[in-house]
Amino acid sequence: MAATDFKDYYATLGVSKTASPEEVKQAFRKLARKYHPDVNPGNKQAEARFKEINEAYEVLSDADKRKKYDQFGQYWKQAAEGGFPSGVGVDMGGFDFSQYGSFDEFINELLGRFGGASPRGGRQSYYRTTTGAPGGFNNFNDFGFQDVGTAGATQDSEAAIALTFSEAFHGVQKHLNLGNEVIDVRIPAGAKPGSRLRVRGKGPVSPFTQQRGDLYLKVELQPHSFFQFEGENLVCEIPITPDEAVLGASVEVPTPDGAVTVKLPVGVRSGQSLRLRGKGWPQPRTGRGDLLAKVAIVPPKDLSPQEREYYEKIRAARTFNPRSHLQQVKL
Incomplete structure (x- = not known):
């Protein structure tokens, strides 16, 4: 990703990098009301701006995503999704991440330098993995990970997928760019926040067997104005x-x-x-x-004179006191 592709989400919402979650939410709501398509029918610029605002809020309202965004800048998605596109040289403080097949591989290499597991060093390595054969697609199966140190293990990865409420409610087919390939994934109707969907055989390549693990997609819903x-x-x-x-x-x-x-x-x-x-x-x-x-x-x-007159009559005639029980409250 070129530096010019970087999106400054703080600037998009008009908040500082030290803004609290509540300040981020308030800024988003203010801008969302201004640029919502229902308020600007047929306005393509407002629609594009609304999408940018949603994208920025999706990241900055999520503590984990915001942490990665603050740490890795324009490379935060690669860090969050567990890999960098192959053949792309990434400059981060003079360090080239492109030599690694995934971000997890970089972490393992880094740990290996301090006496931990390293797939390149040939010693026993422990990954966040699960066993399973490639091929196939399971819906809404929350598969637990287990740490395994066997050479027959496959390596899995997890990535977030953002959906609108309408897409999640009705179901949708999404095109996912995995760096070196584009795949189609069918999201069934009824996906909820936090739902995990398993795409078999589309995860990282195991350094032991050269077989691909599975890709887990964690559903995130973009904010809705009513629901x-x-x-x-x-x-x-x-x-x-x-x-x-x-x-x-x-x-x-x-x-x-x-x-x-x-x-x-x-x-x-x-x-x-x-x-x-x-x-x-x-x-x-x-x-x-x-x-x-x-x-x-x-x-x-805003009351009309007649409404105010009736409300005053009601107040004068009212016998109900909702605070009568408070008279006995004391420490």
């Missing part, structure tokens, strides 16, 4: 008015399949979650999960 995950649950926030909370109402709630009408119970509280069964994320074995819609009571900022 998000909390653990295994798909959640969203539904703003309602005070009168809807007191009297109950029927409101439309967006779901991945489109809007549905939901009946709010009388006296619903802010923060209360309404479960929309079968309207959540696809489940590999059980069909569809549920969507949790969190209620947020939003008071109006």
Whole structure:
């Protein structure tokens, strides 16, 4: 990668390199609202800018990725994915990484200089590996790694793959550039953050057997303006008015399949979650999960004279005191 290909993600979000995670998030949200395609329909420049903002936030909001980005600069992806493109001379402080088939190989070589394992030194080496024959593709199998020191082991690697919520929900086919080859990978519907997919025979070459290990793809989702995950649950926030909370109402709630009408119970509280069964994320074995819609009571900022009059009448006639139990609170 040439130096001119380097993307300064801090500059993209307009934050300093010492910015806190909260500052990074605030900068992203501000820019995302400004350049979101829904706000700029048909504007290709805004769309490209929005993609750059998402890309920058994806890296800087992830502590591990940000650490690699700060450490390796324009070579952070090669370090994160475990390898550099073959035949490319990489200049990092005068050190040439291109002599190594993967970043793990460089680490092993480095450890070998201090008396550890080294694949080039011919001594016994220990890799983060798993056994398995090349060929084939398994979906959503979280394969554990085991440390093995046998000459028959294959060497695996892990890389992150970023998906939009739509791609992860519906499934998508992705073209992956592995440096010396491009492969097509089908991501099945229902990929979640942290899901790991195994691509057989597309990992690094073992220094012992010259056979390729497996490539594990860890799914990361780009932020969505409305939906998000909390653990295994798909959640969203539904703003309602005070009168809807007191009297109950029927409101439309967006779901991945489109809007549905939901009946709010009388006296619903802010923060209360309404479960929309079968309207959540696809489940590999059980069909569809549920969507949790969190209620947020939003008071109006600008009142008409009539609205203000009615609210004042309500206040004057109100008998309910939600803080009455606080009178007995003491240390």
